[in-house]
Every structure is written in structure tokens, then in C-alpha cells.
Amino acid sequence: MNSAPSTIISRFLQSRIVWPLAGLALLLLFNFVFDRAFFEVSTRDGNFYGPMLTVMRLSVVVMLLAMGMTLVIATGGVDLSVGSVMAIVGTLTAFLAVKHHLSFPSLLGVAISVSLAIGVFNGVLISCVGIQPIVVTLIMMVLGRGVALNITGGSPLQVVDSGVLFLGKSFIVGVPVQIFLVVLVFAITVILCRKTAIGLFVEAVGDNETASRLSGVNARGIKVLVYIFSAVCAALAALVSIGDAGSVDPDGLGQMLELDAITAVVVGGTVLTGGRFTLLGSLIGALLIQTLATTLIRQGMDSAYAPVPKALVILVVCLLQSQKFRAQIASLIGNFRKPTS
Amino acid sequence: MRGISKAFRGVQALKGVDFTVRAGEIHALMGENGAGKSTLIKVLTGVHPRDGGEVLLAGQSVSPQAPREAEELGISTVYQEINLIPELSVAENIMLGRQPRRFGFIDWKELHTRARRALQRLEIEIDLHRSVSSCSLALQQMVAIARALDVNAKLLILDEPTSSLDEHEVAELFKVMRRLREQGLGLVFVTHFMDQVYAVSDSITVLRNGELVGEFKTAELPKIQLVGKMLGRELAAVEKVGDTMALGADAKTTGDAFLTAKQLGRKGGVEPLDLEIRKGEVIGLAGLLGSGRTETARLLFGADRKTSGSITLDGRATALSSPAKAIGSGIAFCSEDRKSEGIVPSLSVRENIILAMQAGRGILRLLPRRKQDELAAHYINALRIKTPSPETPIQNLSGGNQQKVLLARWLCLQPKLIILDEPTRGIDVGAKAEIEKLVDSLRREGMAILFISSELEEVVRASQRVLVLRDRKKVGELSGEQINEDRIMEMIATHE
Numbered sequence: 029m030n031s032a033p034s035t036i037i038s039r040f041l042q043s044r045i046v047w048p049l050a051g052l053a054l055l056l057l058f059n060f061v062f063d064r065a066f067f068e069v070s071t072r073d074g075n076f077y078g079p080m081l082t083v084m085r086l087s088v089v090v091m092l093l094a095m096g097m098t099l100v101i102a103t104g105g106v107d108l109s110v111g112s113v114m115a116i117v118g119t120l121t122a123f124l125a126v127k128h129h130l131s132f133p134s135l136l137g138v139a140i141s142v143s144l145a146i147g148v149f150n151g152v153l154i155s156c157v158g159i160q161p162i163v164v165t166l167i168m169m170v171l172g173r174g175v176a177l178n179i180t181g182g183s184p185l186q187v188v189d190s191g192v193l194f195l196g197k198s199f200i201v202g203v204p205v206q207i208f209l210v211v212l213v214f215a216i217t218v219i220l221c222r223k224t225a226i227g228l229f230v231e232a233v234g235d236n237e238t239a240s241r242l243s244g245v246n247a248r249g250i251k252v253l254v255y256i257f258s259a260v261c262a263a264l265a266a267l268v269s270i271g272d273a274g275s276v277d278p279d280g281l282g283q284m285l286e287l288d289a290i291t292a293v294v295v296g297g298t299v300l301t302g303g304r305f306t307l308l309g310s311l312i313g314a315l316l317i318q319t320l321a322t323t324l325i326r327q328g329m330d331s332a333y334a335p336v337p338k339a340l341v342i343l344v345v346c347l348l349q350s351q352k353f354r355a356q357i358a359s360l361i362g363n364f365r366k367p368t369s
Numbered sequence: 370m371r372g373i374s375k376a377f378r379g380v381q382a383l384k385g386v387d388f389t390v391r392a393g394e395i396h397a398l399m400g401e402n403g404a405g406k407s408t409l410i411k412v413l414t415g416v417h418p419r420d421g422g423e424v425l426l427a428g429q430s431v432s433p434q435a436p437r438e439a440e441e442l443g444i445s446t447v448y449q450e451i452n453l454i455p456e457l458s459v460a461e462n463i464m465l466g467r468q469p470r471r472f473g474f475i476d477w478k479e480l481h482t483r484a485r486r487a488l489q490r491l492e493i494e495i496d497l498h499r500s501v502s503s504c505s506l507a508l509q510q511m512v513a514i515a516r517a518l519d520v521n522a523k524l525l526i527l528d529e530p531t532s533s534l535d536e537h538e539v540a541e542l543f544k545v546m547r548r549l550r551e552q553g554l555g556l557v558f559v560t561h562f563m564d565q566v567y568a569v570s571d572s573i574t575v576l577r578n579g580e581l582v583g584e585f586k587t588a589e590l591p592k593i594q595l596v597g598k599m600l601g602r603e604l605a606a607v608e609k610v611g612d613t614m615a616l617g618a619d620a621k622t623t624g625d626a627f628l629t630a631k632q633l634g635r636k637g638g639v640e641p642l643d644l645e646i647r648k649g650e651v652i653g654l655a656g657l658l659g660s661g662r663t664e665t666a667r668l669l670f671g672a673d674r675k676t677s678g679s680i681t682l683d684g685r686a687t688a689l690s691s692p693a694k695a696i697g698s699g700i701a702f703c704s705e706d707r708k709s710e711g712i713v714p715s716l717s718v719r720e721n722i723i724l725a726m727q728a729g730r731g732i733l734r735l736l737p738r739r740k741q742d743e744l745a746a747h748y749i750n751a752l753r754i755k756t757p758s759p760e761t762p763i764q765n766l767s768g769g770n771q772q773k774v775l776l777a778r779w780l781c782l783q784p785k786l787i788i789l790d791e792p793t794r795g796i797d798v799g800a801k802a803e804i805e806k807l808v809d810s811l812r813r814e815g816m817a818i819l820f821i822s823s824e825l826e827e828v829v830r831a832s833q834r835v836l837v838l839r840d841r842k843k844v845g846e847l848s849g850e851q852i853n854e855d856r857i858m859e860m861i862a863t864h865e
Contacts, residue, residue, distance in 0.1 A: 044820055111575070119730075157442050218488060223735060224732050224733050224735050225727045225728075225730070225731070225732050225733075225734075225735045225736075226732055228724070228727060229727075229728070229732065229737075231713075231715075231716060231720075232713045232716060232720070232724055235713045235714060235715050235716060236709070236712065236713045236714060238709060239704075239709070239710050239711055239712060239713050240713065240724070240728075241692060241712055242670075242672060242692050242693070242702060242704060242711075243696075243724045243725040243728055243778065244693040244696040244697075244726040244728035244729055245693075245724065246693060292661050303715045303716075304715055304716075
């Protein structure tokens with residue numbers, strides 16, 4: 029029986045973010061032992077630099093995508109189109125800035141409206157027409173890449189808008205603007221989910237859609253909403269990404285990032301079948317993936333082979349999350365101990 | 370089985386239970402919800418490892434770690450939900466997972482021979498090539514039994530095998546059970562239907578709150594005493610359950626019509642029917658499985674679209690085109706399918722209770738957490754829901770308690786009409802009596818209630834008026850004194 033005094037600790041141990049957090053801690057420990065330089069922070073012109081900050085900066089795009097993806101996955105769906113949404117939004121805003129000298133607010137407006145439209149398209153086809161999420165967003169993924177390539181005829185563009193560059197490159201009190209953006213989006217999302225009924229409805233729809241609908245929950249509306257949110261997150265990720273790079277390659281922008289986002293969500297402790305979700309977990313998941321990538325590079329791993337250990341670590345975290353697997357390990361250890369004691 | 374113990378996350382589910390089944394007997398395992406029947410079965414079949422005690426099979430100590438191992442030892446189980454693959458043939462289902470092979474390919478000839486032999490053992494004839502989905506539920510059950518009975522089966526466990534069968538099908542199943550008994554098998558029969566226990570079993574083991582109450586010879590244990598043992602109350606208290614029988618009778622005071630349906634119907638669902646439900650009245654819907662009871666309820670709730678007719682609520686014509694609209698107009702619907710249409714399994718008891726209320730308030734006006742806790746605490750207390758905490762996921766509760774949580778979900782809306790579709794299915798006697806009492810007190814408060822149950826006895830007890838359905842058609846209506854089981858059965862049987 030659980031005793032009362034340790035409830036906070038035991039609740040923490042039972043929460044979903046324990047295992048990704050443990051994975052992250054292990055990685056940091058590894059670096060602490062083998063690569064102390066990983067933790068070095070230097071200042072240049074009053075701005076902070078260092079491997080840790082680079083890791084955070086590099087995770088921002090996946091973090092933004094992962095927040096949208098978390099809600100989509102919590103409803104039992106998946107959004108494969110986010111990478112292509114990034115490509116469309118990134119290419120279109122860069123194009124409009126170069127050719128029509130649109131101001132940053134108008135660019136932001138364009139980015140949001142385009143992503144909104146794509147989200148509505150995905151959401152309506154999935155919830156009202158009833159096509160499977162993976163099919164709809166796969167169509168959007170292919171279609172979106174084509175649209176992005178068509179905007180410029182496939183050639184890369186320079187990012188000239190100062191607002192977009194500010195998002196991607198500047199610092200506030202020594203910390204990259206991107207990190208503030210991700211914290212802001214996270215705070216807004218958490219408030220939207222937990223201080224309104226959105227979180228409850230998303231979990232209810234993902235866990236048992238029929239029961240939710242029969243309880244009067246607008247399941248269709250909720251589903252459309254999460255796909256819209258996911259697309260808007262992708263639009264923000266696009267702006268950060270092109271601002272950081274300073275240029276846009278319509279072919280490469282956002283390529284394969286939908287998979288990184290899904291991985292971050294799963295590693296973070298939200299299951300693909302839907303139901304309970306954790307936004308913080310997804311952020312930790314994104315951070316874990318990037319920390320791992322950076323660690324491997326710093327250890328001199330050829331980037332061509334880097335996906336292998338990455339896959340292994342993801343597998344381990346996912347296994348740790350499985351209650352069944354943990355029980356099996358526990359009983360193995362138990363069996364091992366018995367003869368000696 | 371001796372001294373079996375099992376605890377889940379701090380909840381002691383079984384406390385040193387003994388359970389003995391002899392070869393060649395049908396042994397009923399009875400108890401209220403949460404008594405530990407399912408847990409005992411799952412320990413026996415290796416789904417859950419046990420914490421203490423031992424299992425002896427033909428004198429040998431065994432401890433299966435998985436259902437598969439239990440099967441190899443000769444312990445076979447047919448679960449409540451029939452686990453067959455609907456699109457595969459009868460033969461394929463019987464031999465699933467142990468298809469005979471030749472040179473790495475499935476040996477179809479051998480497969481059919483062995484499947485035929487398995488069915489012969491039950492002395493039933495089915496076309497082996499038919500797909501299972503085209504068989505009746507009873508036949509599917511037989512196929513499941515045939516599949517469970519491997520050549521060396523010594524013990525067959527039937528977990529609630531009759532809950533979705535009609536009377537004739539139940540009789541068929543009993544025939545098969547007796548046949549297997551004659552072949553020297555031990556059978557464990559888990560059920561809530563007391564009449565069936567007396568019809569078929571030799572002995573009864575009663576569990577309560579995870580403890581053994583006792584083992585009895587069926588012939589030597591009067592029904593009323595069995596109920597007493599299951600409830601853990603002495604006879605006086607049991608008679609209180611009997612009191613509910615009188616509840617419906619003294620009722621005369623019914624108010625104005627709340628809901629009037631004219632020629633309401635749906636193609637492929639129910640033929641157009643007229644229906645009036647008054648405030649402070651319980652209307653029973655009686656009929657066999659598949660007679661259109663649930664279909665009617667779903668139309669009234671807007672879960673299915675009607676294709677004909679109109680609905681008037683409080684004198685105003687209403688569309689009721691979706692559950693949300695029906696709820697908004699004061700209608701609540703407790704579905705018969707608790708698992709797939711009722712509970713949201715991994716959400717907490719609290720969240721399950723407030724779900725419909727929150728849905729009514731919309732996205733933005735989140736019910737304050739304090740109010741949520743109050744509501745949850747109130748209903749857990751009022752309906753005596755057994756749960757470790759309001760934050761426990763509802764899937765950890767027993768069936769009867771889940772049902773109470775779902776009732777709470779609707780009651781907190783204070784609906785004007787509540788549709789209860791099989792509210793007592795698969796739950797124990799005690800909870801049944803509680804729910805019947807609750808229905809009666811709601812009626813007295815002026816709520817209109819549509820009560821659906823396949824147990825005629827219950828319908829008769831609870832209702833002021835009864836609508837009888839047959840083959841998706843309304844075949845008659847009874848009220849007041851006219852309501853009795855014989856009349857209803859007559860109407861179901863004779864109407865052409």
C-alpha cells in the first residue's frame with residue numbers, strides 16, 4: 029500500500045515524464061564523465077554560447093512541431109504533413125518578402141492563415157469525411173512539398189525580412205529568441221489545454237471516441253481543432269527555421285521532421301493509440317533526441333551512422349515506458365537474486 | 370486451488386481463497402462485482418501471477434505463467450467476449466494458432482479433420498467452411514468452446530458465456546456443457562444468472578470481497594440463501610432486495626407528457642412507432658435481443674438519425690439530430706455497451722463523471738476543479754461507488770462500479786428523461802437492487818425513465834407502462850395491472 033508522506037515522490041515516479049527525463053539525465057551524465065566541455069558556456073557580446081545552448085536551439089523546431097503533434101496523437105491520429113507545411117510556409121513567406129516586400133506582421137498573417145487553411149483541410153477530411161489520419165496527412169505531405177517547390181520553381185531563396193531573422197538569430201538578455209518563443213508557445217498550449225476543457229476533451233476523444241460523442245462531446249470539432257493547431261505550430265517552426273538558416277531550400281525545409289516530431293512525442297510518454305498526453309514530456313523527448321545527436325557528433329561518430337545509436341536509445345526509452353517490459357525485467361532481477369539470498 | 374492471494378496496486382483482490390473443481394462436475398463460481406471471480410480465473414489461467422497459495426491439477430502442483438501454458442496443462446478458458454476472428458472460417462478459428470503443417474505449409478486436410486473432430490465432441494454440426502461472422506452468437510460460442518478444448522483439456526472455464534445468448538441458445542449451450550461433464554471434464558461456470566446456476570450446476574462456490582464464503586451443493590442451497598451469501602447479508606436484508614418488487618406497483622402519479630414520438634423510425638433499424646413518455650414515469654421496453662430496443666433508444670437520443678416521424682419535447686417539436694442536442698434538451702442515455710460506448714477507460718472516475726456536464730458547458734467554461742471534486746465525492750458517496758480514489762482510472766473498477774460512475778455522469782446533469790439500456794447487465798445482485806431503487810427514487814422526483822432490460826422480471830418490477838417490441842416493430846403496450854411477465858411473453862411469442 030502506498031503510504032501518504034511519499035505521495036509527491038510516488039506520483040512523480042508514476043508520471044509519464046520520468047523515463048524520458050531519466051534518459052536525458054543518463055546522456056548528460058555520460059557527457060559529464062567523458063566530455064566535460066559539453067557543459068561549457070561562454071559569453072560573446074553578452075550572449076551565451078556553448079554546446080548545451082546549441083542543443084536547445086537545435087531542438088526548438090522539433091519542439092514546436094512536437095507540441096502540435098502531441099495533441100494530434102492524443103486524439104488517436106497522426107500528422108505527417110507538418111514537414112511540408114513548414115516548406116510551404118517557409119518558402120511562401122521568404123518569397124513574399126523578397127518579391128513583394130511584405131512587412132513582418134503581414135508575413136506572420138500569411139503564415140498563420142496558410143497553416144490554418146491546411147489544418148482545416150486535414151481536420152475536415154479526417155473527422156467529417158472519415159478518412160484515416162495517416163492517409164489524409166500523407167496526401168498533404170506529398171502535395172505540400174510540390175506546392176512549396178512550385179512557389180520558387182525549386183530554387184533556394186534568401187531570407188530578407190528582419191522580423192523573421194530576429195526570430196531565428198537574435199538574443200534577448202543573452203538567450204536566443206527561439207527559446208523564448210518555445211517557452212511562450214508551451215505556456216499558452218498548457219493553459220489552453222488545462223485551463224479550458226480542451227485537454228479533457230482531447231484525451232476523452234482519443235481514449236474512447238464513441239463514448240465521448242455519446243456524452244455530448246463535439247468529437248469532430250476537437251479533431252479539426254488539433255489538426256489546425258498542429259499546422260499553426262508547423263508554421264511557427266518554419267519561421268524559426270528559415271530565420272535561423274538565413275535562407276530557404278524548398279526541397280529540404282522540414283524534410284523528415286514529421287518523423288522527429290512523432291518520435292519526440294512517443295519518447296516523451298504519449299502513446300500512439302491516443303488518450304492521456306503530456307506536453308512537457310514531448311519537449312523533453314525533443315531535447316533528448318537532439319542531445320543524443322549532438323553527443324554522437326562530439327564523440328566523433330560519422331553522421332552517416334548516427335541514426336543507428338539514435339534508434340537504439342529511442343527503443344530503450346520506449347521499452348522503459350512499457351509497464352509489461354518493466355515487470356519482466358523486475359521479475360528477471362528477482363529470479364536472479366533469489367538463489368543468493 | 371489453495372490459499373490463493375493476489376493484490377493489485379495495493380488493492381487486495383483475493384485473500385487466501387480455496388477453490389476445488391472435481392472431474393465430471395459443473396461448478397458455478399458466484400459473487401458480486403469485485404468479489405474476485407475474474408481475478409481467481411485469471412490466476413488459474415496464468416494471466417496474472419499469484420502472490421500466494423498453490424494450484425493443484427490432478428494432484429500435481431502447477432503454476433502457469435501464461436494462458437498458453439495453462440492450455441497446455443489442460444486448463445482452457447472461454448471468455449465473456451468471444452475472441453474469434455469473424456472473417457475466418459469455422460475450421461480456421463478452431464485451429465487458430467495450432468494449424469497442422471506439412472513442409473511448412475498449412476495442411477488443410479488435416480486441419481479440417483481435426484476441426485471436425487473437435488466439433489463432434491460437442492455433438493454439433495456446422496459447416497466448417499462458413500465464416501464465423503455468419504454464425505449466430507450461440508454457434509460462435511460453440512466454436513469458441515471447440516477451440517478451447519484441446520485434446521487433453523481437463524478443465525474448461527466459461528466466463529459469463531450466456532450474457533449475450535437468448536433462452537433457446539442458452540439451452541443449447543447447457544446441453545453441450547452436460548455432454549462435456551459426462552466426458553469427465555471439470556467445468557467452471559461463471560455467471561450472474563441465478564436460474565442458470567440452478568439449471569445446470571452441481572456445486573457452487575461463493576466469493577465475496579476477495580474471500581471465500583463457502584462451497585455448497587447446488588441442490589442443498591436455496592436461492593434466497595445463495596443471495597444472502599453473495600451479499601453477505603442475512604435473510605432479513607435479502608428480503609429488502611425483494612422489497613423493490615413492490616416499488617413499481619404503488620405508483621399512479623404520473624405527470625404530463627415529456628416526450629412524444631410519432632411514427633418514429635429508421636430504415637434498417639426500427640419500423641415507425643408511436644411512443645409517449647410522461648414525467649415521473651418509468652416506461653419499460655421489452656423484447657428479445659435484436660428486437661429493436663436499443664435502436665429505439667438511439668433514435669430518441671439522436672445517436673442515429675431517424676428516417677421517419679417526429680419527436681415533440683414538452684410540447685415543442687425538436688429535431689434531436691445529435692447526442693449533444695438531445696443532452697441539451699434534457700435527455701440522457703446510458704448505453705448497454707459499457708466498454709465501447711460508456712467508459713473512457715484511462716480517464717479517472719472524476720473525469721468520467723464530469724465529462725457530459727463539461728461537454729454541455731463547452732470548451733471555454735471549464736468546470737472549476739473544486740466543483741469537479743465536489744461532484745465526484747458526492748456521487749461516489751451517494752451511489753456507493755467502490756473506488757480507491759476519485760483519481761483512479763475507471764478501467765480499474767469492477768463492472769458494477771463502472772456502471773454507477775456512468776449513472777453519475779448522467780445524474781449530475783439532472784436530466785428530464787434518462788434512457789437506461791440494460792443498466793444491470795453483467796452486474797451483481799446487490800448493485801442491481803441498488804440501481805432499481807435508484808430508478809424508482811428518480812421517478813418519484815419527477816424524472817421520466819425509459820428502462821430497457823432483457824430480464825423481463827426487472828422490466829415488470831420497474832415499469833408503469835411497458836412497450837413490447839418484436840422484430841423491430843412495436844407489437845403492443847401494457848400498463849398498470851396488465852403488466853406481467855406472462856403477458857409480455859405472450860405478446861412476443863404470438864404476434865405475427
